[in-house]
Structure formats: structure tokens, C-alpha cells
Amino acid sequence: MESANRTCPGQMEVPTPKEQEALAAMKSVKEHVREIKKRLSGLKKSGPDLDAVEIPALEKELNRLKTEWDRWEEKRKAAARERMIILGHLEDKDVHQP
Numbered sequence: 001m002e003s004a005n006r007t008c009p010g011q012m013e014v015p016t017p018k019e020q021e022a023l024a025a026m027k028s029v030k031e032h033v034r035e036i037k038k039r040l041s042g043l044k045k046s047g048p049d050l051d052a053v054e055i056p057a058l059e060k061e062l063n064r065l066k067t068e069w070d071r072w073e074e075k076r077k078a079a080a081r082e083r084m085i086i087l088g089h090l091e092d093k094d095v096h097q098p
């Protein structure tokens with residue numbers, strides 16, 4: 001998308017830099033999750049108990065990545081709320097912080 005199509009009147013960039021940061025981080029997490037799931041699938045197909053150490057470690061990493069995803073999702077939502085306030089689509093009182 002061209003930058004001219006991504007700006008609003010008043011020259012606000014959409015998505016905002018904060019939103020872009022969160023989205024990029026979420027994309028990175030998603031790619032990492034895909035790699036781990038692919039590895040887990042291969043390990044589980046190779047037979048039971050062949051990698052009794054690696055499978056739990058990969059599952060633990062998936063749980064950590066889920067927590068990281070949730071953290072970035074909250075940051076993305078906060079940045080989107082901030083943008084909506086700046087654009088005048090929401091008032092501060094309309095925004096309920098978790």
C-alpha cells in the first residue's frame with residue numbers, strides 16, 4: 001500500500017507506528033509458532049518417547065509465545081484506541097482500560 005493511501009487528513013499514519021511495532025512483533029511470534037508446531041508435528045509422528053525432552057521444551061516455548069502474543073495484542077489494542085481518540089472517533093471516557 002502506498003503511504004498516501006495510509007494517511008488520514010491531518011497526516012496521521014494508519015496504522016500508527018505503535019500499531020506497526022505491535023503488528024510486526026505479532027507476525028514474528030506467529031512465524032515462530034508455526035516453526036515450533038511443524039517441529040512438534042514431526043517429532044510426534046516419529047514415534048512415542050523418541051524425543052521425551054524436546055517435546056516438553058517446545059510445548060513450554062509455545063506457552064511462552066502465547067503469553068508474548070497476548071502482551072503484544074494488548075499493546076496493539078491500546079495503540080488503536082489511542083488512534084481513535086486522536087481522530088475524534090472516541091472520547092477518553094469511552095476507553096475502558098483493562
